[in-house]
Amino acid sequence: MARILVTGGAGYIGSTAASILVDRGHDVIVFDDLSTGHADSVDPRAEFFEGSLLDPDALRRALVGVSAVVHFAGKSLVGESVEKPDLYHHVNVDGTRNLIDAMKLFAIDRMVFSSSAATYGSPSTSPITEDIQGSPTNPYGQSKLDIDQMIGAVNLSAISLRYFNVAGAHLSPSGWLAERHDPETHLIPNVIKAMVENPLEIFGTDWQTPDGTCVRDYVHVVDLIDAHIKALNNLRHSKHEIINLGSGSGYSVKEVISSAQRVLGRDIPVVNAPRRAGDPATLVASVARAKSILDWQPTKSLDQMISDTQVALGLK
Ligand SMILES: NC(=O)c1ccc[n+]([C@@H]2O[C@H](COP(=O)([O-])OP(=O)(O)OC[C@H]3O[C@@H](n4cnc5c(N)ncnc54)[C@H](O)[C@@H]3O)[C@@H](O)[C@H]2O)c1
CATH class of the missing domain: 3.90.25.10 (UDP-galactose 4-epimerase, domain 1)
Incomplete structure (x- = not known):
């Protein structure tokens, strides 16, 4: 049983992840500032730490004893990001930098991150493979691309999962x-x-x-979390992979x-x-990489x- 920190675990996708990770026998701590999440969505079997990615001290306290991080927390409204680009950069990019810095203090190097198809912008090819050059059309997508690049530049054993449209309950x-x-x-x-x-x-x-x-392209939230659990089991030492999650x-x-x-x-x-x-x-x-690396399909x-x-x- 591993102790896993789920950031954003009071939100839609993170609360589902926390609950399924507890079902699978993990010791889960949810870290969330409740800015868009809901306290009553946090699985009562998980520990809840109310705090912000923008508070390094809170992150350090929440990470004690943790062996892996599943990072969902952040702002994710495209329209709002166009109105408030600095806020999106600050919360998503600076907040993730704080998280990675705090993980390093505890020598925690295992992370699964919620990236997005918004990193690709409007590519002319379909289906979209992970190796195309991303050109986001809004600050939200840019913040996710910046984070993927940041994770790639530090020495983490990490997987960025680029979700297409998540739905279901x-x-x-x-x-x-x-x-x-x-x-x-x-x-x-x-x-x-x-x-x-x-x-x-x-x-x-x-x-x-x-x-x-x-x-x-729509993917059910339960299938999506199954891919996260496979990703946690497929983290490779000091390697960063980027994998699309959709149906194809x-x-x-x-x-x-x-x-x-x-x-x-x-x-x-x-x-x-x-x-x-x-x-x-x-x-x-394109879901070929999810199939080959994670042995996952929706x-x-x-x-x-x-x-x-x-x-x-x-x-x-
Ligand atoms: N829903 C989708 O279709 C979709 C698609 C692609 C990517 N994503 C990504 O998946 C993640 C989860 O999305 P969601 O739909 O569950 O969103 P959500 O808004 O329901 O959940 C995000 C959670 O993060 C928390 N949070 C925000 N800022 C924080 C901060 N500074 N410190 C701590 N907690 C903070 C919120 O309170 C919320 O509980 C997001 O990173 C989002 O960008 C979602």
């Missing part, structure tokens, strides 16, 4: 863990909320895609809406809106992501 022993972002910018929870709240906005219907709406298949916004209408048995009201600046037309992962379908989110949000 996890039923933990203490209840459902689901997306509780405010504002919610992710398509699947917003499609479901559109049944009872405002119509769903479709940002652009004139993209160069088969039906004119943006195409994205793309779905347009209209295809997601039709799946949701079928799964939910309800009409989803929609309204057409202008394109959002910086949105690529298509983002689909098991859960888009329909499953939609139905789990619906149940978790209590909108049945």
Whole structure:
């Protein structure tokens, strides 16, 4: 049993990771400043340390006895990052530097990091392989690319996992863990909320895609955490790997809406809106590296992501 620090473990993905790591017998300490996370999402079987990546002293106290770090904490709203680029650099990049500096004090060198497809920008190739030159189109993606490069430059045994679009929910022993972002910018929870709240906005219907709406690659949060556990078991001494996590298949916004209408048995009201600046037309992962290095492939379908989110949000 290893003691693992989960930064951002009160957030959507980190809380699921903490809960599944406890299920697998690990001793988990969650480190989170609750800026976008929720104290009641922290698995009660984990230890909770409320603190910020911007507080080196808190990081040092939380790292006592830890053998590996799974680092989810950070700011992740693309639109907000365009308005506040310095904040995104400060929290994400400087905060991660503080974390790595504190790990070094305790000779902890094992890390799995939440990177993002936003590091790639709008590449012209599809599917996207990890070796393409990243050219982020917003400060959020730039901050993730800066962190990947920082991790590569220090002597860590680390894996950066570049998530595409994470969706779905996890039923933990203490209840459902689901997306509780405010504002919610992710398509699947917003499609479901559109049944009872405002119509769903479709940002652009004139993209160069088969039906004119943006195409994205979705991965279920439980599959995603399974890849993290495989990554923890595949860390190699002083080596940094970058690995995409997606399904390898793309779905347009209209295809997601039709799946949701079928799964939910309800009409989803929609309204057409202008394109959002910086949105690529298509983002689909090459998952060959995840398969070869981690022996990982996703098991859960888009329909499953939609139905789990619906149940978790209590909108049945
Ligand atoms: N959700 C996705 O589809 C997606 C895709 C790609 C990458 N990611 C990355 O995965 C990670 C988790 O995403 P999420 O959707 O769970 O986001 P989230 O906002 O739900 O979780 C982030 C957590 O980090 C905490 N946090 C933020 N700043 C902190 C700080 N300075 N110190 C300590 N804790 C801090 C927040 O309170 C929150 O609990 C993020 O790094 C995000 O960029 C997410």
